[in-house]
Amino acid sequence: MAHSLIRNSIKSINPKFLSTLSVHRSVRRLGSVAAAEEEQSSSSFTFSSEGDNVYMKAPAARRKQSSSVTMPMSFMTGSIVGKRFYKEVKTREADDGNGWTVMLDYRTLKTPAKRPLKLPTLSLAKAIAAEWEFQQIDGIRPFTMPLMRLSCTALERVPVTRPKIIENLINKFNQDLVFCRAPDDNDLTTVVHDRQVEKMGPLLCWLESEFGFKPVVYSSFFGGKQEDGLVMAIEKLLKNTDDCELAAIDAIAASAHSLTIAIALVHGKLQIEEAIELIRLEEDLQVDRWGLVEGGHDVDVADLRVQISSPVVFLGLSRNI
Template sequence: MSEWKAKRFWKDSTVVPAEGGFTVHLDGRPVRTPAKRPLVLPTAALAEEIAAEWQAQEDQIDPLSMPFTRSANAAIDKVAVQKDEVAEMIAAYGDSDLLCYRADSPAELVERQTAAWDPYLDWADSDLSARLVPVVGVVHQPQNPAAVAALRAEVMAQDNFALTALHDLVSISGSLVLGLAAQRGVAPPEELWTLSRLDEDWQIEQWGEDDEATKLAETKLRAFLHAARLYQLTRA
């Protein structure tokens, strides 16, 4: 039996001002989230992206072709109703940030990590008041509580849509520092993604590519870039 899919029932999707922001109408009817909540978006820019996704649908609705709609639904239906839990989960990365765990050999890898990652630890210190200390190995070593608290404050201050974007930026990269750097535009998101892949790219240089791993990395890259774009649209 073939899976039933919802069919397009509207002609035009439009952006409409709403209480607290903007929403999208389909032939004059407001879009709602899967939990039947109003789809209220913080900026017209994000609303335009979502309206374009609805307008691009053909005979059958394909949710996978609507990433901004899905992210907005997540912000409203999931993050908003458990914001503290989501924020704490993201903030926990501050005590085990990818950029702090370094190899002890070979020397070339050690040097590459130092050159690539130290500037971002310096940035976290200067701009976020969070001095994280790199350690050798993969065994967890607690960071200075003051630094962890400073990073946590950055996370807890974010609104639902920013937190939705940050969740993906951090969980995909493994680094709260890189996630916050992406939000603040410290470097292009493609560059930050490459930094998070330093160890994997080193292994590829030594042993060659694995097709399955490469496809997974490409999927993660698209998701990382989407999260960065989502955040930008919520600030536009």
């Protein structure tokens, strides 16, 4: 399943088209707490070599004999940073036999905290190695390495900020995209309302059957108030996730503006394209009515597809699905 998702995602994403994400519009800001923690701790990281290791670290005072390459911490900048400083990329089993690592030439890739990038499966290690192998000689493009970013988040940020991540997700649950309905009292919004009822209805029914509480829908821009029982059930589910699963849910929810869609994707209730259709429902109706803006709507679709598909693929690879 994971390999099929990767093939489909790669076929639908043109690397040259991805580079327009930073050229034609402002980069989408990630709303996840894990991502926010990364950007607060450092605006950039450094690849440095010490013996047989390569690690990422926060910027420090420049040394006279530095072999480091500095690049933005945000993996979504479309910038080309530094030059490719390695020739060969490969994977190998971790020294302790527990997990897999990525090698850049003879050096082991490490996380920002100088820990080996120890990955749970060979499939995920090979996928991340492919991201590094894709980098061109003229420079490294961080925005083409979403699996690398998610892996660092799951290995380092989630264990440290888990309570904050869950709190942030629960706080935004009442404003979930799938609970919102456009007013049905005028010609301009009735079409949107009817499509929301049609497309969101099955997901709400699943949510009720899965957790035992009927979701509340609303028309207020500021959201509504869900039953405490439903909120507590969702919070319990999040607390029982492993680090990779929580990192995936957090990343999807930030891009989808919906914890419900994130959970449904992770639990197999929704496919990637179905999720994208729900997220873009209102905007796609506007495009159908007024037309598509080239360099705007099409870039948004490509950006969203990367943001939604990457965590799903990452989670599948981390479980060898």
